[in-house]
Amino acid sequence: MASIIGVSSLYQTLSLELSRRASSQLPSLSSAPSYSSSEKPQFRSLSSPKPLNKSFEASCSLNGDSSAKRHGFKGLIPCAIATPNSVLSEEAFKGLGGLSKGRGFKDDGEDDYELEVGSEASNEENLAIGNLGLREELVDALAKRGITHLFPIQRAVLVPALEGRDIIGRAKTGTGKTLAFAIPIIKRLDDEGRSPSRGRLPRVLVLAPTRELAKQVEKEIKESAPYLSTVCVYGGVSYNIQQNALTRGVDVVVGTPGRIIDLVNGNSLQLGEVQYLVLDEADQMLAVGFEEDVEVILEKLPTGRQSMLFSATMPGWVKKLARKYLDNPMTIDLVGDQEEKLAEGIKLYAIPTTATTKRTILGDLITVYAKGGKTIVFTQTKRDADEVSLALTSSITSEALHGDISQHQRERTLNGFRQGKFTVLVATDVAARGLDIPNVDLIIHYELPNDPETFVHRSGRTGRAGKEGTAILMFTGSQRRTIKSLERDVGCSFEFISPPQMEEVLESSAEQVVATLKGVHPESIQFFLPAAQRMIEEQGTDALAAALAHLSGFSQPPSSRSLVTHEQGWVTLQLTREQGFSRGFLSARSVTGFLSDIYPAAADEVGKIHLIADERVQGAVFDLPEEIAKELLTKQTPPGNTISKITKLPPLQDDGPSGDNYGRFPSRDRGGRGGLRDRGGFRGSRNWGRSDSDDEDQFRRGGRNFRGGSSQSRNSWRSNDDDDWLIGNRRSNRSSSFGSRDRSFGGACFVCGRAGHRAADCPSKQDF
Numbered sequence: 001m002a003s004i005i006g007v008s009s010l011y012q013t014l015s016l017e018l019s020r021r022a023s024s025q026l027p028s029l030s031s032a033p034s035y036s037s038s039e040k041p042q043f044r045s046l047s048s049p050k051p052l053n054k055s056f057e058a059s060c061s062l063n064g065d066s067s068a069k070r071h072g073f074k075g076l077i078p079c080a081i082a083t084p085n086s087v088l089s090e091e092a093f094k095g096l097g098g099l100s101k102g103r104g105f106k107d108d109g110e111d112d113y114e115l116e117v118g119s120e121a122s123n124e125e126n127l128a129i130g131n132l133g134l135r136e137e138l139v140d141a142l143a144k145r146g147i148t149h150l151f152p153i154q155r156a157v158l159v160p161a162l163e164g165r166d167i168i169g170r171a172k173t174g175t176g177k178t179l180a181f182a183i184p185i186i187k188r189l190d191d192e193g194r195s196p197s198r199g200r201l202p203r204v205l206v207l208a209p210t211r212e213l214a215k216q217v218e219k220e221i222k223e224s225a226p227y228l229s230t231v232c233v234y235g236g237v238s239y240n241i242q243q244n245a246l247t248r249g250v251d252v253v254v255g256t257p258g259r260i261i262d263l264v265n266g267n268s269l270q271l272g273e274v275q276y277l278v279l280d281e282a283d284q285m286l287a288v289g290f291e292e293d294v295e296v297i298l299e300k301l302p303t304g305r306q307s308m309l310f311s312a313t314m315p316g317w318v319k320k321l322a323r324k325y326l327d328n329p330m331t332i333d334l335v336g337d338q339e340e341k342l343a344e345g346i347k348l349y350a351i352p353t354t355a356t357t358k359r360t361i362l363g364d365l366i367t368v369y370a371k372g373g374k375t376i377v378f379t380q381t382k383r384d385a386d387e388v389s390l391a392l393t394s395s396i397t398s399e400a401l402h403g404d405i406s407q408h409q410r411e412r413t414l415n416g417f418r419q420g421k422f423t424v425l426v427a428t429d430v431a432a433r434g435l436d437i438p439n440v441d442l443i444i445h446y447e448l449p450n451d452p453e454t455f456v457h458r459s460g461r462t463g464r465a466g467k468e469g470t471a472i473l474m475f476t477g478s479q480r481r482t483i484k485s486l487e488r489d490v491g492c493s494f495e496f497i498s499p500p501q502m503e504e505v506l507e508s509s510a511e512q513v514v515a516t517l518k519g520v521h522p523e524s525i526q527f528f529l530p531a532a533q534r535m536i537e538e539q540g541t542d543a544l545a546a547a548l549a550h551l552s553g554f555s556q557p558p559s560s561r562s563l564v565t566h567e568q569g570w571v572t573l574q575l576t577r578e579q580g581f582s583r584g585f586l587s588a589r590s591v592t593g594f595l596s597d598i599y600p601a602a603a604d605e606v607g608k609i610h611l612i613a614d615e616r617v618q619g620a621v622f623d624l625p626e627e628i629a630k631e632l633l634t635k636q637t638p639p640g641n642t643i644s645k646i647t648k649l650p651p652l653q654d655d656g657p658s659g660d661n662y663g664r665f666p667s668r669d670r671g672g673r674g675g676l677r678d679r680g681g682f683r684g685s686r687n688w689g690r691s692d693s694d695d696e697d698q699f700r701r702g703g704r705n706f707r708g709g710s711s712q713s714r715n716s717w718r719s720n721d722d723d724d725w726l727i728g729n730r731r732s733n734r735s736s737s738f739g740s741r742d743r744s745f746g747g748a749c750f751v752c753g754r755a756g757h758r759a760a761d762c763p764s765k766q767d768f
């Protein structure tokens with residue numbers, strides 16, 4: 001940019017213009033500018049009405065990409081929007097060491113200002129966290145976690161936050177919103193300095209909607225600035241430890257609203273010195289019924305504080321909150337009206353299923369698409385989470401996570417998952433928001449989410465921090481239209497896939513086992529060498545293949561599986577009739593008649609018959625039990641007719657396989673909590689998924705704030721003792737068997753390492 005227009009001259013011009021506009025009427029919050037990053041910003045010199053030439057834009061774009069591209073962010077990094085009185089002082093930038101700025105403003109927005117931080121061309125250096133004039137310990141701590149350059153939302157928030165502006169922030173999942181507010185706050189605390197005296201009152205208060213999020217945010221701040229005293233307060237655990245920590249003196253308190261209020265009322269937490277307030281996932285506070293609590297807390301805070309509010313959507317309550325409690329906030333919106341609401345790098349697939357086939361397909365999808373990496377499967381109900389977790393084949397270790405699992409067990413489960421002690425987490429939507437678990441490769445929407453936001457948040461547990469990930473949506477025939485709505489609302493498109501073929505499953509299983517074998521300790525290998533040598537002498541490569549087959553969970557040959565229903569023990573066959581041999585139009589009835597002529601047992605056992613939807617082919621597909629199919633294939637067929645086993649379904653006339661539930665959507669599925677929430681940036685407000693989790697997934701206990709019959713459906717099932725997860729473990733509710741498959745848990749418990757039970761049921765978990 002410097003080559004086009006000098007930074008300082010541009011800065012001067014902009015400052016003049018900003019000052020001029022600052023004297024005009026300020027826009028009200030309700031008309032506060034919002035920036036759509038899909039709009040291609042047109043930059044122009046403020047002293048000249050002509051747009052700046054292309055290379056200006058290119059330099060901004062290059063700059064934006066320079067750090068971002070390495071992290072998988074594409075395109076021009078959108079600028080922040082400032083209200084007219086937010087002229088940035090040159091001083092604010094001086095404090096930032098090498099960080100420079102360039103700026104432009106939108107061609108069409110009279111009152112909008114776009115401030116791009118760090119717009120000088122070769123800006124890699126300027127975006128380096130080491131060059132921002134931050135305390136060395138902070139820079140080092142971030143670098144240790146691989147955080148060396150600012151992400152876009154962090155760049156956009158940094159300067160206005162350092163200037164003390166109130167901020168409303170929005171960015172896609174996994175793009176670093178936590179550090180976007182944490183870095184400037186830590187810097188300001190560092191600049192202010194304060195002796196670590198006993199009993200000091202908190203200067204920072206961060207409100208989060210769930211315990212897990214609160215813990216995560218506190219951890220991120222603590223790890224970034226270990227020299228600050230941070231305390232996380234949330235319900236479901238004893239007050240004592242939290243009270244003691246507060247008494248010792250604290251700089252930063254992160255917590256869920258209910259417990260914060262309890263501590264304030266009990267005089268253990270005093271908010272009189274809070275200078276920085278952050279409301280993380282503000283819309284979720286509303287969704288989980290914390291709105292009254294949040295307002296009670298905000299009323300208790302000093303008025304001169306700085307407030308930052310991060311929210312994926314802006315429902316009416318959040319807008320009202322911002323209007324009432326934020327002071328002329330600057331909106332920094334890196335999502336805007338962009339079509340695509342999902343983070344970059346998330347590959348989306350959709351797979352048609354039926355209620356009866358889902359569980360069979362699930363294990364195969366995980367094997368083929370996660371390739372041994374971490375997977376989160378989202379279900380609608382806690383019972384489903386338990387049952388699905390249990391149903392996964394013994395070769396996949398999985399645990400369930402939902403509101404009926406006790407706080408301590410929940411933490412153990414999440415830690416175990418983080419550390420890779422098991423690879424599949426089956427969770428209700430309690431895990432959809434905010435959880436930052438590194439390297440989750442695959443998200444499976446086992447059931448449709450209730451709304452597009454939940455889809456975005458569930459999917460956003462992968463593809464974080466610019467990494468790549470995969471999300472697979474399982475849907476039934478009656479939900480096809482919802483998929484279209486989803487594509488429109490989220491601005492995404494799905495690639496439609498079929499269930500993995502057995503060959504793919506076997507291949508992926510073998511790859512995973514081979515990868516696992518690489519991790520076997522050399523000392524352990526020594527113990528088994530004599531046996532291995534003996535086996536190789538006796539059986540050659542077969543010995544190793546047998547070991548791979550066994551470790552892959554295929555000690556027995558894989559039984560065949562219907563392509564139509566995916567049921568084990570069934571085979572899908574195709575009947576094709578050549579032109580000229582037709583005995584009239586083929587119909588389901590004529591196929592049965594044909595089978596009964598050749599082999600009556602086949603006619604008796606045949607499953608649903610589907611005609612092929614291809615004008616050039618006269619034919620049909622149908623399922624038979626494996627043994628009958630084998631016998632049928634030995635029979636002579638009349639000339640011009642062929643029966644063969646197929647591995648891929650041709651296009652079918654009635655649009656795909658039918659199952660128990662195909663084309664039907666139980667009335668309970670139509671419920672939901674949608675329509676009660678403002679959809680913010682999403683178009684439409686359909687109820688998509690099922691809401692039967694709502695009465696089950698109550699996160700909170702107690703009764704302070706119970707709002708039975710409230711128009712906020714989620715609130716009506718929530719009560720108001722602090723938080724989010726009911727105490728109590730309903731694992732015993734798991735059905736011990738369903739279907740014909742063995743449901744016993746064959747993996748190793750990650751608490752004690754023994755096989756046959758899960759961590760949640762571990763007899764020695766108290767010692768863990």
Ligand SMILES: Nc1ncnc2c1ncn2[C@@H]1O[C@H](COP(=O)(O)OP(=O)(O)OP(=O)(O)O)[C@@H](O)[C@H]1O
Binds near residue numbers: 146171174179460
């Ligand atoms: N500048 C950076 N460089 C590298 N990694 C980063 C950077 N900033 C944040 N991260 C990492 O990116 C991950 C996602 O960050 P964070 O959880 O703050 O995202 P988020 O935007 O709050 O996501 P969500 O909307 O899902 O809550 C974290 O693991 C964080 O440590």
